[in-house]
Amino acid sequence: MIRKFLAAVAAMAAFSQAFQATPAYAxxxxxxxxxxxxxxxxxxxxxxxxxxxxxxxxxxxxxxxxxxxxxxxxxxxxxxxxxxxxxxxxxxxxxxxxxxxxxxxxxxxxxxxxxxxxxxxxxxxxRARVVYASKDRVKPGEVASYADLAEPHMKGRICTRSGKHAYNISLLASIIAHKGVDAAETWARGVKANLARRPQGNDRAQVKAIKEGICDVSLGNTYYMGFMATNEKSPEQKEWAAAVNVLFPEQDGVGTHVxxxxxxxxxxxxxxxxxxxxxxxxxxxxxxxxxxxxxxxxxxxxxxxxxxxxxSWGTFKADDINLDVIAAHRAEAAKIMDRVDFDG
Amino acid sequence: MAISQAIFGNDRHAARPMSQFFDRWTIGAVLLSCCVAAPIVAVFVIATGTGGEIWAHLFETVLPRYVQTTLALMIGVGLGTFILGTGTGWLVAAWDFPGRRIFEWALLLPLAVPGFVIAFVYTDILEYAGPVQGMLRALFGWTSPRDYWFPEIRSLGGAIAMLSLVLYPYVYLLSRAAFLEQSADVLEASRTLGRGPVRNFLTVAIPLARPAIVIGISLALMETLNDFGTVDFFAVQTLTLGIFDVWLNQNSVAGAAQIASTMLVFVLCLILAERFSRRQQRYHGAGRPSRRQIRMVASGPFAAFVVIVCLIPLSLGFVLPVAVLLSDAVFAADADLVDSFLQPAANSLFLSGAAALLAVAVGLFLAYAVRLRGSRLLKVLTRITGLGYAVPGAVLAVGVMIPLAAFDNWVDGYFRQIAGISTGLLLSGTVFALIFGYVVRFLALSQGAIESSLARITPSIDGAARTLGATPGRVLRDIHLPLIRGSMLSAAILVFVDGMKELPMTIVMRPFNFDTLATEVHQFAAAEQFAEASPAALAIVLTGILPVIILVRVMDRDARKREAAGTRITGTGLTRTGIK
The missing domain is CATH 3.40.190.10 (Periplasmic binding protein-like II)
Known part of the structure; x- marks a missing residue:
């Protein structure tokens, strides 16, 4: 008896819940x-x-x-x-x-x-995809463009999240849009060769790694810097943020990818x-x-x-390429990441 | 007759009258399985779309790595959960040692910890910047990562360790029940033949518990296959990561469904192969009730060893992560925290509770229908219904949404035509749809627990009852239900705890303005704000503990009742002996 009553109540609750959930077209x-x-x-x-x-x-x-x-x-x-x-x-x-x-x-x-x-x-x-650079270990002018990240002088100095993450795919797609598939693939291969460790973690984890001396530069979105620098709930993130400068790449080129x-x-x-x-x-x-x-x-x-x-990070020149064009190259960018085995 | 012979060939089914194939158990089971299987079939249907020719590219590039990593992960987690689960399960079932009664339930607790949470906690502790390596550096005067070697937590090995720690309870729960029910006669016979307790465990107890252990491990492996959070965080390149890459980066949901379907076929083959390899074996006894085994007493250094062995998975899989979450949560807590959690917590409890009840009811119906009728069609259908657990949740969600919305739109179109009114979406985007999705996803859990428990009841008892005139329904109600009550409760709790952790389906299928604890965790975790996510994560873990404690109390009460009744009959009151 009690069981039946409980079952009935449960059914009614489910029913009313479901009806509340149905959006009314008011x-x-x-x-x-x-x-x-x-x-x-x-x-x-x-x-x-x-x-x-x-x-x-x-x-x-x-x-x-x-x-x-x-x-x-x-x-x-x-x-x-x-x-x-x-x-x-x-x-x-x-x-x-x-x-x-x-x-x-x-x-x-x-x-x-x-x-x-x-x-x-x-x-x-x-939001801009910028380079976070160690205040102590990166000299001015060492990273002025995304292309610099693929140069030999950055060997063993770069950290990044997975090459398959949407933010990195979009960045690579913008490079395809500007320089073509082959140049983009060469770039991705060059960055991969310069990595200090296998791609892992999120954008903040890379800044932490710079703070700890594992690498000197990383790729990241601008707003993470804001969240880290003002983080009262995880105050250690303020120290990570304090260890790096925000560099806007491509100021003499096509502009920073946004x-x-x-x-x-x-x-x-x-x-x-x-x-x-x-x-x-x-x-x-x-x-x-x-x-x-x-x-x-x-x-x-x-x-x-x-x-x-x-x-306080300053104004910057943003890449003004139409975003449609970047979107159109994303599938190719994902394939390049596979071909260069970026995350391997 | 002729038709059934044509369909089923000249086997034992052919001798049955037609009516047997079309009674309500068969029809009910077929209908239920079709409902549950529809979303899984939908995934296969999506896979028939044009996938943008991903395969040639994948074969040339990352597919070998995806497959290799996935297999390595499965083998690793399989071994890890087997060792942790059967090891602790046997210690708790066969030995008496200090703290055993606490370990009995505490060893289940890691189940309540979501995989991505434990991954995050251990990364914090074990990475270069973490306290462990920091302490080592201070101790030995190392200054940079080049001075020493330390295992990388964000790796395949790390993922194996993390998943094993939170998934071993499946194997523990099922194997412990099987060990407890093993007949003392067999084990003692083996001991009189000169085998020590350890060899006894390896050569008699484990083979006898094989169906339970296999179900436990396959649940753990299916969850490994559908896991996205952990492998994504560790950037371990499994097929699951490949699915999402093809889907979201290469905009090919068909390609993603193709990879998922291939995985499913692989899983199905594994399950069928295992069943085939023990097709001649039965795991129930003939009839005479047997004595329950008496626990061996561990003392001295061996007792200490046993306690330590049980402490390791418990502290690594539960105590430590919860302690870290607690300390984070204290930082993140503010005044209206509890208020803001009430509604999401209520939603989580309601969804998981409803899903648990339904999944057990459906699982029981299907398992019993197979036991009653056992037609090949039903057996295959019920294997497919369990596959939802091996599909990544977000992919399965698409599979659930498509048939539901198609139904809604069909009804809507029909009413527009005949009455000129629009019924809109009746099911899509409601709590009903979400509960249905949960059942599709988690049915394997309840099916597994119930099937393995039913399999240990000898069919001769059904025969006896039926000869005395009982209907199949009455046999189920009066004989089987009391016997498998414990397993049904375990099944309900497995589904409930997994429901509390469920994220990918909830997030895409839910109604407007509807949050659960898991979505609360996700909204912060997705913004990389783990401190803010910790209170909700803690709430998931704590609500997951409650049912585990209920389970244990019921198990205890049953055990006491049996002892009070002066019987020495085993768990189901029936004997189960060796392989015949």
């Missing part, structure tokens, strides 16, 4: 699939709701988000997607899961190189207007400033102040 809502972590974006979304009264529902997903959108088809509840890395936006665009948006505000706030020409996706922040975090409206958005409002909100001063302050990223909107720490 007027003042927008449903978001996000590659960006909740703790990074929730403050923006809360502010958006406060200003507009539009409720934001989020699924923070990663691998498989594209396949979910594809499977759900025209019945998908998602109105907009938030992603990091051009590769994800490009894959969604190629799969025809996004729709073009014509918004004066977005066009005004976001420079042309950071948005799709037809308004299929929009970049919201940029990638974006971005957003787009889905093909079958039910709340398209609200989705556009959200994108516009994220491109305006308030959100752009928050991206800079909280995540140590570079805002795409001109005139928005950078975080003082980020500003």
């Amino acid at each position: 007027a003042e809502e927008v449903n978001l699939y996000s590659y960006r972590q909740p703790f990074l974006i929730q403050p923006f979304l809360d502010e958006f709701t406060k200003q507009t009264g539009i409720k934001v529902n989020v699924v923070y997903a990663q691998k498989g988000m594209l396949e979910r959108l594809q499977a759900e088809g025209r019945n998908t509840p998602a109105d907009a997607v938030l992603t990091v890395d051009i590769a994800r936006l490009d894959a969604l665009a190629k799969a025809e899961l996004l729709q073009p948006i014509d918004s004066e505000i977005l066009k005004k706030n976001i420079p042309a190189q950071y948005r799709h020409p037809d308004g299929i996706w929009f970049g919201l922040t940029t 990638n974006i975090s971005g957003a787009a409206v889905t093909e079958y958005a039910k709340n398209k207007e609200n989705a556009v409002k959200l994108l516009e909100f994220l491109s305006e001063d308030f959100a752009q400033h928050m991206y800079a302050e909280q995540n140590f990223e570079y805002p795409v909107k001109k005139g928005v102040k950078w975080h003082p720490l980020v500003a």
Whole structure:
């Protein structure tokens, strides 16, 4: 008797849970699939709701988000997607899961190189793939370009995460775009020959390795430096950050490789207007400033102040190649990493 | 008759009347297996798409390494879990030594620690910058990595060690149960023939426990194959890493599914080969209840040795990582931490609990249907249903989403056509879909535990009960269920604990605004903020401990009951003797 009662309660709980979970297509809502972590974006979304009264529902997903959108088809509840890395936006665009948006505000706030020409996706922040160099052991001018990393004078001095990580793949894809497949392969082979240890760990672990004297330089994204230098919860990371300088490669060349975090409206958005409002909100001063302050990223909107720490690394020339082009070379970049056995 | 003969050939099935093939047990089992197998079949279907000609490239470059590393990892983890699991399982089952009753349950605890968490903790401790090497440098006056050699934790060996430490409890749990149920008659006969306890263990106890040990190891190996977190963190180039590279970097989900399908076929071959190699063997006794073996008493230096042997996996797999997590969590804790965990914790408990109940129910139904009918079709189907555990979670999630969404869209299209209304997505993106995904992923766990336990009950007892007029359902309810209760509980707990750790399916299939403890860990870990991730990781481990303690209490109570009843009958009340 008690067991039956318990079973009934459990079934009812499941039922009601499931119904709560089904998104209601109410007027003042927008449903978001996000590659960006909740703790990074929730403050923006809360502010958006406060200003507009539009409720934001989020699924923070990663691998498989594209396949979910594809499977759900025209019945998908998602109105907009938030992603990091051009590769994800490009894959969604190629799969025809996004729709073009014509918004004066977005066009005004976001420079042309950071948005799709037809308004299929929009970049919201940029991050540069820089060289972290030991303050003690790297002389000025030793690493002025990515090409220097493949030169003999860097033998045994480089640390990096896996060559297969999205950030390294995008960097290699940009080198293919500028110099061709053969030159890119020679470069990757050269860097591999200069590694101090097998690729492993994440971007922060490489800075730690520099601090410990295992290597002299590493590749990393700019915002990690911000997170390390201000880390109150793991104070030892401040020491790692203090051991290195941020070098922007290619200042005399094509410019430092940058990638974006971005957003787009889905093909079958039910709340398209609200989705556009959200994108516009994220491109305006308030959100752009928050991206800079909280995540140590570079805002795409001109005139928005950078975080003082980020500003202290100085301004730099960014590679202005169209991000579409980089995305198109990613598969080839991944194959090069296999051919040179980068992680082996 | 004629049809069944045509289908099944002229074997023993042919003698059965047609109705036997179409009773409710068979039909139910076939339907259930088809539901569970659909996502796995979907992975094979995705694999038929054009994969962007990845194979030629892979063969020329990294595929040999992927295969080699994957095999080495499987052999390493297989050996590691076998040694740790059966070693401790036998010590606890056959010997009496100080602290045995604590070790009995404590040895299960490492199961609650997610693989990527233990990998992170040990990297911190053992890498160049960590305290261990720092101490060695201070002791010996070394100043740079070139002065000495130290094993690299981020390596194949490291991955084997990490995975063995958290996966051996599968082997421990199943082998210990098997050792406990072994008949004293056989072991004593062997001892009177002059074998010492160790040789007895190696030549009698282990072969008798083979089905249980094999199931334990195959669970550990399937989890090894689906592991992404650990091998990714250590950059160990396994096939699983290859799957994600092809999928996300080369934008070929078909290519990824092709690699995953190849892995599955390989796993299926291994499982079938093992079954084939013991096809002539039975692991249940004939009828007469036998005596339970009496524990040998370890004393003196040997007792100390036994305690140390049991302490090693426990402290390395549980105590140390949890201590590190605790100290990190203290740093990261702030005032509203507990509040922010309540909802995710409730979601985790609900999902894992529901998945555990369902997985046990489905596992029991399938195992019993096979026992009842044993048709070849059913046997093959139920092998396929267990394969979900060997697929990387994110790939399986795609396999689950596609048939579910296809069903939803079909219903939607139908209602639009006949009534002009849209039903939208009925199942996709709901908690139901997620629980279904968990069952598909974890069914192997419950199936394995239940099957190995049912296999130890002699079929003659079914025969006797049926001759006396009991229906198959009644035989299950009144005879088997009481006998295999312990194993069903173990099965439920295995699924529950794995559910608490489940990440890749949850993250992509979940409803809006829905978090679990594992996704909480992930959002910080993905941003490389491990200190912030530690409270949620700790919460997963601690909630994982609770059911383990429940399991042990129930096991204890059963044991006491048996003793109080004055019987010396073994765990299932039935004898199980040697290989015939």
